[in-house]
Amino acid sequence: MSKLYDLKVLIENKIKADGLDAMSVKGKIGLRSGRTLALINATTPDDPDAVAKLRQAAKEVLNIDV
Amino acid sequence: MKWNLIRTKVLAALAGCLVVGVGGILALMSYSFTRNSRALATESVTGAQRLFTILEAREISKMTSVSETLLMDPRIHDAFAAKDRDRLLELTAPLYPRLKNEGITNWMFHTPEPNMVVFLRLHNPAKFGDRLDRFMDKEVVRTHAMVTGNELAKAGFAVRILRPVDNGCGGLAGYIEFGEEIGRFIHEMKNQTGDDYGLLLNKKFVDRQFWADSSAVWKRRDNWNDNPDYVLADKTTATDRIIEFQGNMAAVPMGGQVLERFQDGDSVFVRGIFPIRDAAGSTVGAMFVVRSISGLYQTMLHTRNVLVLVTVVALALGTFLVLVLLNRLVFRRLDQIIVVATRVVGGDYETEIRTNSDDEVGQFEQLFEQFRRVFVDLMEHVPELQEKT
Numbered sequence: 001m002s003k004l005y006d007l008k009v010l011i012e013n014k015i016k017a018d019g020l021d022a023m024s025v026k027g028k029i030g031l032r033s034g035r036t037l038a039l040i041n042a043t044t045p046d047d048p049d050a051v052a053k054l055r056q057a058a059k060e061v062l063n064i065d066v
Numbered sequence: 067m068k069w070n071l072i073r074t075k076v077l078a079a080l081a082g083c084l085v086v087g088v089g090g091i092l093a094l095m096s097y098s099f100t101r102n103s104r105a106l107a108t109e110s111v112t113g114a115q116r117l118f119t120i121l122e123a124r125e126i127s128k129m130t131s132v133s134e135t136l137l138m139d140p141r142i143h144d145a146f147a148a149k150d151r152d153r154l155l156e157l158t159a160p161l162y163p164r165l166k167n168e169g170i171t172n173w174m175f176h177t178p179e180p181n182m183v184v185f186l187r188l189h190n191p192a193k194f195g196d197r198l199d200r201f202m203d204k205e206v207v208r209t210h211a212m213v214t215g216n217e218l219a220k221a222g223f224a225v226r227i228l229r230p231v232d233n234g235c236g237g238l239a240g241y242i243e244f245g246e247e248i249g250r251f252i253h254e255m256k257n258q259t260g261d262d263y264g265l266l267l268n269k270k271f272v273d274r275q276f277w278a279d280s281s282a283v284w285k286r287r288d289n290w291n292d293n294p295d296y297v298l299a300d301k302t303t304a305t306d307r308i309i310e311f312q313g314n315m316a317a318v319p320m321g322g323q324v325l326e327r328f329q330d331g332d333s334v335f336v337r338g339i340f341p342i343r344d345a346a347g348s349t350v351g352a353m354f355v356v357r358s359i360s361g362l363y364q365t366m367l368h369t370r371n372v373l374v375l376v377t378v379v380a381l382a383l384g385t386f387l388v389l390v391l392l393n394r395l396v397f398r399r400l401d402q403i404i405v406v407a408t409r410v411v412g413g414d415y416e417t418e419i420r421t422n423s424d425d426e427v428g429q430f431e432q433l434f435e436q437f438r439r440v441f442v443d444l445m446e447h448v449p450e451l452q453e454k455t
Contacts, residue, residue, distance in 0.1 A: 008228055022412065022413075023408075023409040023412035023413055023414035024405070024408055024412055025410050025412065026411070026412035026413060027407075027408035027410065027411040027412025027413075027414070028408055029409040029412075030412060031407075031411050036411060036445075037412070037413070038413045038445070039448060055347070060098060
């Protein structure tokens, strides 16, 4: 499992748990991190820079540390 | 407040317009009021000077007519020619109160030269035989013709006529003189114009002791020490405060001079001054003119307030309309594009951008919608997504 995919799952769970508009929130995180969450899957290779950007975007949009 | 927003910048620009507009109105009104008040002051000074000249000429004409009428009475003429003071007083004394009522306060008979002393003084019969030696006395002796003009004597400033009287045998019996206090003019001028006046006399030409004595007789305050150079002979106001002059009286130009605008309580005035010369041409005094421009000032304030209010309301309304228009035509549509763009990245490939106009933003909406469709088509062909679906 890639780290990026783990982050994606955590983010999706948080969105579900909070009952947020999934498309909008995922769109904002995607725009901030420069990655489309839909294109991240279990085989997506890890990139430390991409991981850091995704964490930062999740922090900004959802105010969570993932 | 976010300064990077167009909304904030537009608001700031309109607020700037408001400040400039209101400032401009205030400056314009102030400039206009200053110009108008100066024009009124100039008009007051020239008008007062003209009126003073007219009154002076009218009184000279009146005194000339009175003197001619009196000298046509052979009894008066003969009594003077015979130098019979008692008879002359007996004939003229009953007339003096009537003339005094008409403003003629000075009435004298003079003996001919070389002595030329006062033979009879109707306004003070007990005093005679004194020599006055004024400019007008010298002038009438030199010309043997009627001399008119203003003459500042110890008692005050008067417009006078002095004319020779023949003795009926081709010789000179003496001179007859009439005079009116100029102080009286200012009250008549006030009645005609509504302005206030003050008659200032140069102390050089006024006797200190005589001024003190006459102040006591007229029961007026002895104002000799109010100013080092001049004394206020008469005024039409209750207060001396609006008639204050610190300048050099001799330096006042012949055409008069506007002094300044000033405020006294709720009232606003403009002041001016013009010189008064005696028969010899010396500046012996000056007439102070004070005009109330409170009405103009209040009108200006009202106009200014209305203009400021109208400007503020118009700009506030304009600002509101501009912001509403910008919101409807630009900001709301840009927000919609941002929402759709965000959702597309989030995986919503269904929501489209609706374009209802072909204006600048509409063209951008169309372009962005085309871009969205390309993006959605691209995403649909990505292997990861195909596998998932």
